[in-house]
Each structure stands twice: as C-alpha cells, then as structure tokens.
Amino acid sequence: MPKGSRYERELVDLLWKSGFAAVRVAGSGSSSHPAPDVIAGRGKTLFAIEVKYSSGERIYLGKEEVNDLLSFSNRMGAKPLIGVRFRGTEWRFLDPSLLKERRNTYLIEREEVIENGIRIQEIL
C-alpha cells in the first residue's frame, strides 16, 4: 500500500466523524483521467480533495497537479480543496486558488497553514 494512503484513510475517517460521506479514489495518481485523492459530500456541498502530508516544513505541489484538481472539480461540480497535515498538527484545508506560486510549483508552508488553514469545522 502506498504510504500516502495512510493519511488519506485518516482524513476519510475524520470527514465521516464530521458528518460527511467520504471515499478514497482508486488509482488517483495513475489513472488515465484526472482524479483527486478523496471525494467528500454533505448535503449540497461536495469537495474534491488533494491530500498532502509532510514531516517537514514545506510541501511543494506541481502546477499540473493543481490544474488537474481544478478541472476535475469544475467538471464534477465539486469545490476543490487541498487537505494538508504537517506532522504533529491537525488537518487543515486550503483553497487552491490562494496558493503561492514559486517557479512553476505551489509552496505550502507549515507555519502559515497552522495560522491560516481552514479547520474541518469551518469547511462547510
């Protein structure tokens, strides 16, 4: 099992506890169609979520990864979100349109996520 799926499972469990129905997507990194890591819905709100974990201080997201998330979400009728957890912290959520671009990648920094990331209670 790929390492990343442990954190996807953790996030899916958290979403269920928070009132959502949530699933991990099969082969999200390898499918011939763009796909997020997790899909979660509650009532009329649907999220397509790219999941990132880091034991360090920064996460870099490729431009294509973000573009795929946006185009998939637009087509499905879902809101795109980045679900982020840095080691020792709780899950936070980021609106991908607010990510900082740096040389063709998007940079996510631990301190900023802890300060400004959206909490699970606030995403609806």
Added chain:
Amino acid sequence: MPKGSRYERELVDLLWKSGFAAVRVAGSGSSSHPAPDVIAGRGKTLFAIEVKYSSGERIYLGKEEVNDLLSFSNRMGAKPLIGVRFRGTEWRFLDPSLLKERRNTYLIEREEVIENGIRIQEIL
C-alpha cells in the same frame, strides 16, 4: 486486481466520454464505511453507482448492499444508481427503489434490463 474492477473501469471511461467526471472508489467492498463502486458528477448532478456485470441471465443484489448504497447516497447528497451490464449488451442504469425484492435479495433480470434499463444518454 479483482475481476469486478475491469467493468468499473469500463464504466468510468464511458462516463467520461459522456461528459461526466467519474472515479472508482478505493476498497469499496472492504472499507469500514459504506461506499459505492463509482462516483460520477456533471454540473449539479451527482451519482453514487453500484456496478454489476454478469455473463448469465440474472444478478442478485444483497439487501445490505442496496441499503448501504442508499444511506451513502443520502449522506453525500448523491442519487443512487445500479450500473448493470450483461455480457453482449450495453450499460444500463437502474433506480434501486424500483428493484424487485425476492427473499431478502433484489433480483435483476437480463431481459427486463435490456427492455427497461436507463441508457447512459438518459440518466441526466
């Protein structure tokens, strides 16, 4: 790879060709939360789909499988569908509330699906 996933992939491809964004759900038969096989959305319409293939004349669906699909769909805000393909025929879709019950299972018959099943062009 489980045999069923071949037909899930085939259906996901068909849904993409028909304008949907669609994904296979990871571990849909084994997860600790109820989950459909496929999720597909287009604009404001979202479907949670249980996928069935048969080379025979009949498909039996367990009552619990159908109940899980209904409760998942209700929680996610999706419409539940059974996606069915009998060997040599095209995909058809069934509203689970119209399934015929027989001794705690639901029976899906080849001839009836070919006559009355919803075509992909009609599901929106």
